[in-house]
Amino acid sequence: MIINHPLLGPRDSAEFVYLGAAALMDRPDPETASAEDWHDYAYLRDNPAGPHRELWFHEGGDRSILIVTRDTTTHEITGVELAREVASK
Amino acid sequence: MRYSGFKVIKEALTGHKGWKPAWRDPDPQPHYDIVIIGGGGHGLATAHYLASVYGQHKVAVIEKGWIGGGNVGRNTTIIRSNYLLDGNEPFYEFSLKLWEGLEQDLNYNAMVSQRGIMNLIHSDAQRDAFIRRGNAMILNGADAEYLDLAQIKKEYPFLNFDDARFPIKGGLAQRRGGTVRHDAVAWGYARAADSRGVDIIQNCQVTGIRIEDGKCRGVETSKGFIGAGRVGCAVAGNSSRLMAKAGMRLPIESHVLQAFVSEGLKPVLPGVITFGAGHFYVSQSDKGGLVFGGDIDGYNSYAQRGNLPVVEDVCEGGMAIMPMIGRARLLRMWGGIMDMSMDGSPIIDRTHIDGLYFNGGWCYGGFKATPASGYAFAHLLARDEPHETATAYRFDRFRTGHMIDEKGMGNQPNLH
Amino acid sequence: MHDLTPITALGGSAARVDSVGDVTLTEVPDVALASVAARRRQEAACAQTLERLLGTAVPLPGYAAEGAEYAAFWTGPDQWMLSADFNGYEDVAARIKAEVGDRASVTEQTDAWVCFDLVGGRINAVLELLCNVDLTRFETGRATRTSIHHLGCYVISTNAGQSVRILGPRASADSLHHAITTAMASAL
């Protein structure tokens, strides 16, 4: 697969390490979250057949973590963002 | 219709006029005691044991395509019970015992071939871990054997002992492990279940799960509503899609696992061999093809196809440990959807919805589990309590912290 | 002055040179390297300082820049690798830290890498066997991180189609050298 890196352009997905669903960025608030919240965060996944927001770490590149929107049925990629920029919004 | 030596000879001499369809092609009845969603190995095995062991005969298996078209028809056919943890080992050993009696049980030859499985060891730490595993297997009543380098050289002279990057230090063997003709497993279970009155309904897509006041009443399908006292889901890689229809999120991700077969070759491999310092395992089919595989591609996918990097990774492992296969040719590669769970172990459990039961999270170990999975799921569906070998396979183990994590990789499915 | 004698990444006392046909691979030990990463909310200030040090604009993603004293290539968001001649700049990290102060984090990287120059008319025939770089568009001044035989390397186009500089992990210098020289023998 080819991931269109926002800074570096098209890069082979083999340069990346897959970290899982982008929902991993939504870590529960340690002050307020319940045990159930932590369970759901750590263990439950939407796992959609279709567009999926997921994290790819550019381990063999610039070490950015990207949020890639990819269709799990066709592998078509429709969006790529820098995770740190999205997170700091 | 029973298969027998006499029958085979008679048909051969009379032009094979007498063979009947292996299973019927019935229209769905309005209501069944138990409806199983998924005409794969696990679903069909569940139906067989429901009918043959638990006396359930008003049973239907609903398959969206053709039976056996899922992972049971696209795996590397390995059976083994070489697990480490108490939650797993008794279950897989139970499965291996069922494999050993399968032909007679089904009156169908699925070519169970116990030519052994051998895990290669390449470091001291790996040896420590495999010895712990081997001991766990024996303490659970399974067989395990530690092989030193000399034994391995004797039994597997074609491995790379000359210039290995990670030299072979030993191996853990399970002689009762082996391979099975995978398609025949689906067909054998289907035929046996059908002969006991189970309706196998192909090309019937489940479009919804009907739930009324917290109870599951049946399934909406492309062939209309089918009522059911209990509904069991056994759809492997499609578990999340199906259970979403019941409003459930699962501790499962769907990933693609590729598998490979070479051109037919004269027999060279005694059994299954797994490379401990790379992603490669291999066996040889009764037709002579080297059947091999490696790691999952590592990203969520329902596409049933993978990409080159993993193909290369697997072949690199193969050449590293078995450099004689360099001139053998890869004939075909394919991909299956693996229901990768959060700790690498399966789930066979009730759901919070009365009458709705779930079987999934098999990762890439589903094939070897087929008989026990069917048996345990049948037990759960018939008795509404877990089978003794499957008590650990609960949904709530992640809530309580009782994960069954053979690989120690934690809640990252693509690492299991 | 200390009295410890260095060895090269390939373990020798002198730089290694290999030639096949008109292509030459040279180990380059005399490169001092320092990573410079802008502090959060200091990105602009950091870039300004570097611009001053380089005497030219800081390289954009995928590019390198040549200054009088220092050269630099982009390694990540608001992060660059600066290089200088080892002789006279062995303390490159300290020097740059003195310039950027709290505007950036500076880390000595000199001996984290082995450096090779690959020079000759047919280097692209060698490179296409080693790394996934689009050589039809690898103009002079391009710099990219890429994998060579499972080793994360930086490849810098110092003269398109004529010469590249390759930085690889120092501990794997032998493996990288083997990969490049076998590719040279195969392609040339």
Added chain:
Amino acid sequence: MTQKNRLNGGQIDRDTTLSFTFDGKHYKGHPGDTLASALLANNVRLMGRSFKYHRPRGPLTAGSEEPNAIVELRSGARQEPNTRATTAELFDGLSATSQNRWPSLTFDAMAINDRLSNFLTAGFYYKTFMWPAAFWEKIYEPIIRKAAGLGSLSMRADPDTYDKGFRHCDLLIIGAGPAGLNAALTAGRAGAQVILADEDFRMGGRLNAETYSVADMSGADWARQTVAELATLSNVRLMPRTTVIGAFDHGIYGAVKRVSDHLATPAAGKPRQILWRIYAKQTLLCAGATERPIAFDNNDRPGIMLAASLRAYATRWAATPAQRVAIFTNNDDGHRTARDLQAKGVKIAAVIDTRQDAARSYDYEVLQGAQVVDTKGRLGLTFVEVKQADGSIRTVECGALGVSGGWNPNVHLTCHQRGRPTWNDSLAAFVPGGTLPPGMSVAGAANGDLSTHGALKSGAEAARKALGLKGRAPAVPQAEDAPGTQTPFWYVEGCSRAWLDQQNDVTVKDVKLSHQEGFRSVEHLKRYTTLGMATDQGKTSNIGGLAIMAELAGKSIPEVGTTIFRPPYTPTAIGVLAGRMRGKEFHPTRLTPSHVWAKERGAVFVEVGNWLRAQWFPLPGETHWRQSVDREVTATRASVGVCDCTTLGKIDVQGSDAATFLNTVYCNGFAKLAVGKTRYGLMLREDGIAMDDGTAARLAEDQFVVTTTTANAGRVYQHMEFVRQCLMPEADVQLISTTEAWAQYAVAGPNSRRLLQKIVDPDHDISNEGFPFMACANITVCGGLRARLFRISFSGELAFEIAVPSRYGDALMRRLMTEGEEFDVTPYGTEALGVMRIEKGHAAGNELNGTTTALNLGMGRMVSKSKDSIGSKLSERPGLNEADALMQVGLRPLSAEDKVTAGGHLMKASGLVDAAHDQGYVTSAAYSPTLGRMIGLGFLKDGGNRMGETLRLVSPVTDLTVEVEVVSAHFVDPEGERVRA
């Protein structure tokens, strides 16, 4: 042996003669020949045996779709099973052997299966071999396995090398027939970066096999001229002998270049083959079409082949299987074969045309509305039996029969991303349709454009479209433009032993049985009969099987479906997919800064991940590794030892929020760590399980140097980046690995300080007061070299770790050795390191196994409740905090002679020994020279409260049972006085 069936003309170099052998017999051929064309020219039709019935077989085709003529090519370690004679380029000295026969090709004892064919029908395995139960394993299966397979491996390592590479282009054109060549010409002249790949060694495709003209010259000449022009364009890369094996995601294609397969052996340094990963913005598939056979009884004898292949042998290779041939066709293309062969002086016995209204010819006899119903000839065709329009049977003598049932577009690559082809009624064939791989378009015969003119035209148009070229399209060279409609004719009425899949021996009869038994979907048909599963992947057989199943099921062919084609397009050597990554180059090797020195010292090395580390340093006279290791441990504890610990991961953590950051990734606190101090840290995964441990040294207010275990360095760095970028995006933290930048050595033992004081420059006070336990500092050594010093200890002794830039690591080690002579300094390796850490009870990889918690490790109290850190919340789950949770303990055998085995399980002193009574397990074990016995570390249920209890350590798999006492894990210096000395 003369080339009896060599015709005139052809594209072979008659000035050069090549000798080769087949089954030991010597033959002659010419450059340009394939093994098959040369054998045919030498009047050899019999080249192989079928898989199941061992029927005699000759070539069915002249290309890579060949199911029959497959041989073992070359000998010795280069033996190459299942090689298509139809694509193997002839070279001088080539040797080939027939396969899957015994004792010989002409007499094959296994042909008995053919007589037993009534028993060996589709699926017969599943119904039998079950009685008695025990017999399957012992008797039946071994027999079946003996018969399995086609060719055989040499059982020796492949002596050749393979390369892998990357190429990028704007347009990848697959296939260099008329469509591909004209497309390349169009795109090349427009200046695009073009790659033209073709599996053949001569570009031109069918143009090389036909006699008709293109642009007033022969098609072959036009192809040659076009290739010559393309070769002059710097933006066009020609890749002959290159098979595109797969279409992968986002325009990535796998292509295998056969660099040396046409040579006796590869030239020095050159690979046998290269796997090119081609990154194409656009792709144009011009793969042509494959002729399809007609099924009739005994349609598999040597001499029976596809009509267009017969024509190709005559036209391109000047070879014919026989001097007297017949044609069986349902279309005009069969007549073209008759004309071309006749023009070469081959006698046309008859053209049997299924069409009542077939055009007559004055040059040869045409039997209209006739069909071939049977054939004769044991090892090769002698007669065909023809049922004529009036029903009468006529026997036609011939040594070869060309069969033409129309053409199937080669849609394979369009299906590699699971797109399914669509049925075209006027062609009665599947054509590319539905969803093509993104960026792919199709032209020429592959797209159903069967005429030469159509191919040339569509090729150029498709190239212009793919590249978005504007302006007037160039003129299309004149060429034949026969109408492209086909009327289906799949099989001869009433046939039974009529072969569909010739290699796997799947006949019309098998398909009927499959239908009868309910295996009616295409997937079931394929799996039950093995139709299309042979090495040709059903290229010539799938459609025929589908057509028959469709008729039996009363459905249309598209309703029955099509089997989906998967990569690779043709079988691909496993070696080329591995490339150079084999042997010692399987993974890169990482060497430590002291490697050269350690080698001189005669160290024994061990693989630790990709690192190569000194395991121990044997001295003269030491005959067993234990002697060396015991000495290293004893000497270190007695005086001073040095160990290269560069391999530990080192991460430079800087920024004003560095402390806050570490406070989050470590479960214990780091906010208040003073500058100049080091602290042990335990890192949890978010699920509360221990991930890694190490130390963090605070070198400045805003700088820490973090160490990780060797094994987890990569994963810890990745985890930190996740926390930094995804969870703490606003934090001012910068991370970079410095593992390889610094040579780091542990200097351990009571004399370690005295040794270091000789090296550390005097202005740095490293006395116990000036530099206490867990201190760290930037210092200088040996007269001004920048260095880092950490007072940390893995061995339990007074110890330091000293780091200098890697290039000076070799010199520093040598200096430590010379300066240390007065203390009998001892270098020690990973074994001694391991022994000392076990003696000290430090957890390592075996304890941090991915399932253990801080509690298990006896560090439960380290998990700070006063702050949030990764994993702290989920570590509170009940299952991870049970009363009898596993706790790390020390294990001491009651008898000093007894062995302790890592991986052993722990059982109570008495009672049952089984899984139900498991108390825990041993994680690490070693012989402790300090204690004079083996000792172990392990996890024991409620271990903290069972000190002094006697247990049984059982390891049935290594046949061991010993009694051990539960003791503290800190065997040596439990109070930790030495490290503070």
